[in-house]
Amino acid sequence: MTTNVSTMNVFAKNDKISNIWLILTLLISLLGVYGLFNVLINGHDVYGVTRTVPWGILISTYVFFVVSSTGLCLVSSMGHVFGIENFEVIGKRSIILAIFTLLCGFGVIALELGHPFRMMIYNVISPNFKSAIWWMGTLYGIYLVFIIVEFYFLMKHNHKGAFYAGLGGFLAGISAHSNLGAVFGLLEARPFWHGPYLPIYFILSALISGSALIIIIFFVAYRSPSNMPEKVVKVLKSITKIFGFLIGVLIFFDIWKVITSIYGAPPEKFEAVQTLLSGQLGVNFWLFEVALGMLIPFFIIIFTKGRNIKASLVAAISAVIGIFYMRYDLVIAGQLVPMREPAPGAHVQGALPNGLVSYTPSFTEVSIVIGAIAFCAFLYLMAEKYLNLNEE
């Protein structure tokens, strides 16, 4: 009980957030409500997932959300956990968005799980410590608690509390997140995912998402760099550089991932990568993942030397869209090589003539995804509009 924060300190009206945006995001969220009702009424049949591709766009969107959340938390922890100067200014905004993205992620996965409530019970009374998904779920639960507490302390300007909660959030986030990588990486059945690569890759991409989102939310908060305090501009410039550097690393990772998946045509891995390079996910991969997700932001940052934060915004938006597709491609490509040959009679669901299977998200799934993203934006805009998220 150090400082007694007055309500004036917690709430502050930000006039830069127009009601139009609030209404718009809320309206788009209604699409998600439609999806929600459709599932509640008709069950999971309304999803496009199949026996052979049991994890669809809801899982990849969940991953997208939690990657974003973790990224936001990790980047913001540079400030109040690792004490990097100036980074404190991003704290409240990133953490509140980390909370919202995580909650939306949980919401999306709850709709994907057949029995979300059952999960809460049996995760506790019948835990399987060998299961990566158990660890992932549990750690994200803990992580959520930490970041909520962290946000509370930040709002209360309790730096010590924020430090401990931030450290906890950082540790829980990083373990949860590498466990999310492990959820995929531990699957021997799926060579495309299998191996230690994914946990590391997940942390890397989290940092990228986090950086990009921070750039974006500061534009949301201030509309343009001219309104931004000097401190903020400085931080955004640093983040832009980190962001650019990490994308470089990501490109490097991806090149090797592709090379190792093609060289010597390792069975199943090769076919999965082919779906990205020249198959059903080709457009996703080249246009969204490679162009929007990596090359465009990378070159924007290189050419502007990270000094033009307006350009950084473009890079960030491009990257976030790209990253959304990266998650999708990662989750789907890993399942497109069926576990059984789709020989006649085998009833391999979704089998294509080329021996792979296919997945197309259903309208319901897409509406839930759009709804969730819009709702997340709505929540953030509300927070931005009515909470005092500035550090001064």
Added chain:
Amino acid sequence: MSLLKTKLNRRKFLAYSGGTLAAGAMASKFSTIKAVASEHGKQSKESGSKTVPSACAICVNKCSLFADVKDGVIHKLNPNHNFFKSRSMLCARGNVGAKVPYSPDRLKKPLIRTGKRGEGKWKEVSWDEAYDYIIENVIKLINKYDNRSSIAFASTEGLQEEFFRHLTSVVGSTNSVRHPTLCLASNIQGYSSVYGTLPDADIANAKFVVMAGSNRAEAFITPDTIDLAKKHKEQTFVYLDPRATKSAALADKWFPIKPGTDMAVVLAMINVIISEELYDKEFVNKYTHGFDQLKEHVKENTPEWAEKESEIPADEIRWMARKFAENAPASVWYPGRRSSFTANDVYYRRACAILNAIVGAWDRKGGLIPKSGISLKSHEFIFPLYDRVKNRIDGGKVNFAADILPEYIKSNKGMPKDEVAYLSEADGSWVLFRDAILKQKPYPVKGMFVYKQNPVESVPNRSKTLEMLKSMEFICTIDIQMSDTAWYSDVVLPESTYLERWDPAHSLGGVAPVVIFRKPVIDPLFDTKSMKDITVDLTERFLKKEEFWVDAWEEDKAYMRDYVKTFKGVPMSHIIEHQLSDYPGAYKMLMEKGCFYKTDKIPYGKTLKEGARLKTKTGKIELASVRYPEAGLHALPVYQKPSEAPQGKYRFVVGRHAQFTQANTQNVPYLLEAYGHYTNMLWIHPKSALKQGLNDGDYAIVKSSVGEQKVKVHVTEYTRPDTVFYLHGFGRLSKWLTNVYKVGASDAEILEDYAETISGNALLHETFVEIKKA
């Protein structure tokens, strides 16, 4: 020849039961089966589990089973391990029987048509109303045409069929038409002309098996299918079929033979075996008749000649011949089942029988074995002595008999042109029968009862069958589902399904005979009856109508009263007990073990014993027939070259699938799903598809001289370039067959309606079709 020529003699009209059977049933929507039993059906009050012995009725094999019943609901049908004939199996269809009574598409109440024929408007009526309607119409027709034979009776085998045959006798019609002339009549005729019987093959012990025109892996015949699939190590299996069926998967060699030329191969094998002196001389001398004539007859039939006909390499034919002789007596040229193939069929089957005989592979281990049965006491039904009865409409001289022959065989000397030479009195000849009805020659037939048969789909040329139905003034169909024939009927009577009724004991003939029976596994769910009850009820009602008996003797009426009394009061279990009364302990064994048999060992050599006689004229194996020349037929099998496909046309053949019984189980969701598609598809070779500009998945119009159908194309190397095929039983007309109504294509619609005139068998492989992209 006629049954009734000597009107002064009472004739016992014995139900024909030559082991020629086919059957079974059922339907259910994809969605769910829950609704049925609860909504309309009687809820069972039973609780707990029980196991009930019975027998499958979904096809001719009648595999014995034990039903697992839980709380009055059938949970599972399991194979009966005592029933060696099926080698302890139930096939996919047999398994799905558990759902048959609960099918939403089954018949639940008697129905009387209210709209136009085929319009599908029905009213549910009580049994009394249905009976009154039937009695009134039957009497009306008999009076109108002054002829009891103006009412036809069509049926397919089954354990209740004998009661339908009783009904035929009560009404007094000579016009019964049964399934054999759509199925195996020419086979029975061909083999019987040589051996006096249609034998079975001892597949379990045969070392060299040639199967031509029988797809045993998909068309189940127990125990042959199973023994063949077990592939014991010393067996060589050669398979001849224009299609690479699932039997081809079991085969050591598969030859895509040119359709209709099998006989050339058989004759060439006989030629090789005789010319290389590989035949069993001792056997031939002792047991056969006419070897010298045969030797002379096959002189020209060299493998090289046969190669030109059949497209099977001469060397391979020679190899087959030598192997056949080498492995004798454990060699079989497999006697098929369905032989409604091409016009030369009877002679072809004769040739097959002869091939087995000359190597002595008869009634010995691994060869052909004459069927035996377990004779049961039966209730003999006396055919009453009515005045108003005429001879069969397709019997005796029929001056338009030649019309049913395909063009190319019309000049063949060994083909009767003015009658069916060996017409069965009980079975008739379906194709000729229908023509005679349509021509009203020599008299009108205007009423019809149909039992457990669906001629709309099973007789070639569907439009013609519909025309025949249209010409009827009264049609009553007894079925368990709304068959296409039922759809065009006036009264539809729902029989209880095989799992809801008692059926009399029945001896399954075969190399080792065994008796089965049926008892209700559950109580009838709906307002249905067995054929036995229907016949008894109708007879009882006829007895109340004086006008029905004006041409009968008082004695006959008394007999009928007695019949009603006997069958009405007595439970079927007593009848079964009576049937088995010659065998102490048999009834108990049947009830406990689900089947009764004396031995499961094959009694080889009964016909080879000193003094034994075959049922041929000479008592011997007739390589050259003695009776045939008397009837103006060839004594020896003369090869007739089949007609070539006209330019741009393809030969259409039919065949079985393991998920479907004839045109019967296609509506069952579980089976459609196991089959893997929801429709049938045209098999066409890639070369031919290219020629017709068709790709896999396209739709094509398949057109013959009698009809056309639209069907999905399946391009496959599993068929010859000159031969096309699609599955039977799709493209249905009855709307109540919800899953196959107008789904896919009907083969009956495009098959031209030929038959041969020795046995009267229909010919289902004599149709050439044009194929165009739809």
Added chain:
Amino acid sequence: MSENSRALKLAEANQKLAHKRRNAKEKWGIVLDTSKCIDCKACTVACKMENYVPVGFYNYRIWVAEDTHYANYPTISRSFQPSQCQQCENPPCVHVCPTHASYKTADGVVMVDADKCILCKYCMTACPYDARYESHTTEAIDKCTFCYQRREEGRDPACVETCPPKVRVFGDLNDPNSEVYKLLAENEYTVLKPGKGTKPKLKYIK
């Protein structure tokens, strides 16, 4: 009682039976000779009947795939490969399951406790054989149970019992007197995807 409640009742009864047999010493397995298979689907239909697996193209515990080799027409060789859950000794589906809904019985049968299944479908992505599916009757993941309900009576699984040529032989792989044991001793055999380390208990005679 509806088909659904029957399915649930069966699933429950199997959990109880597994508990009752917690000291069982057998190691159940199936030896298959696929060269006998005629693709008749008796096994697939029998399984549906025995285990209340509802109609639906992709609701199945057991399947028969075709393996055809084309040389020059008419040199075509067809053969069939029936299969089902491999009842892995080292089952990834069990390892990944967060709630222990997927578990292995004492006698080595991998089953799903429908009550605990949260339908995360992790096991589906983990199974290298596509042996699992989402059941609408139990509202849980479903898969082959080796017809566990039949263990008490000592009856063969439905697919084994009904198969016409007896492609499958079921028995205790630990028991030197069992038919499966003898078959494995007398024949060369293989398992599916040996490289995945799952140690399948379905053995295919070569």
